[in-house]
Amino acid sequence: DVKVTQSSRYLVKRTGEKVFLECVQDMDHENMFWYRQDPGLGLRLIYFSYDVKMKEKGDIPEGYSVSREKKERFSLILESASTNQTSMYLCASTPGTEGSGANVLTFGAGSRLTVL
Amino acid sequence: GQNIDQPTEMTATEGAIVQINCTYQTSGFNGLFWYQQHAGEAPTFLSYNVLDGLEEKGRFSSFLSRSKGYSYLLLKELQMKDSASYLCAAVDSNYQLIWGAGTKLIIKP
DSSP states (O other), X not given: OOOEEESXXXXXXXXXXXXXXXXXXXXOOSEEEEEEEOTTSOOEEEEEESSTTOOEEOSOOTTOEEEEEETTEEEEEESSOOGGGOEEEXXXXXXXXXXXXXXXXXXXXXXXXXXX | OOEEEOOSEEEEETTSOXXXXXXXXXXXXXXXXXXXXXXXXXXXXXXEEOSSEEEEETTEEEXXXXXXXXXXXXXXXXXXXXXXXXXXXXXXTTSOEEEOOOEEEEEEO
């Protein structure tokens, strides 16, 4: 029944390391998203993708990049991790057409990243 | 600017009723979502309202007033498993989601 899988639930990295967060969905969804979730703040959109090899910046893209080489996989990359990137990272997907933000998001269980 | 407000934390008793409020200010409006998130788990969809009124789904109901920029989630016959965070998110004119910080609901026996 698992639909959105984030391969790493917990990671501890050092400042300056390159970090890859992987997300795979098995629902043939067009749209995939990366959010970060911090206490006292709403979910903040980092990047999203409406199609393979396509990416769009969200509200807080600085310090992050993404890759979508296959429809089912959307990777978040921290080129040089910093302590202020310590957070919970949530991947999500939706079916449907571009911009159709009224679609229901299916989330992964999250990847909790600690940067020391 | 765009903004969503919901209480940070609420406490209720098992078997009781609780109402979680959410107020929003967005550029345009294309509906409002409620998600439930248990600690350490993925948020899961509860409801989506785009028209005014109350929608009931079992023990959970969601209400929307577009003119007041206001929604609430009503949980009846509370169970211990309802202890979770409840996330409110409004859809703006560009079909982007604006998220509240979430309401942590604590259920006591």
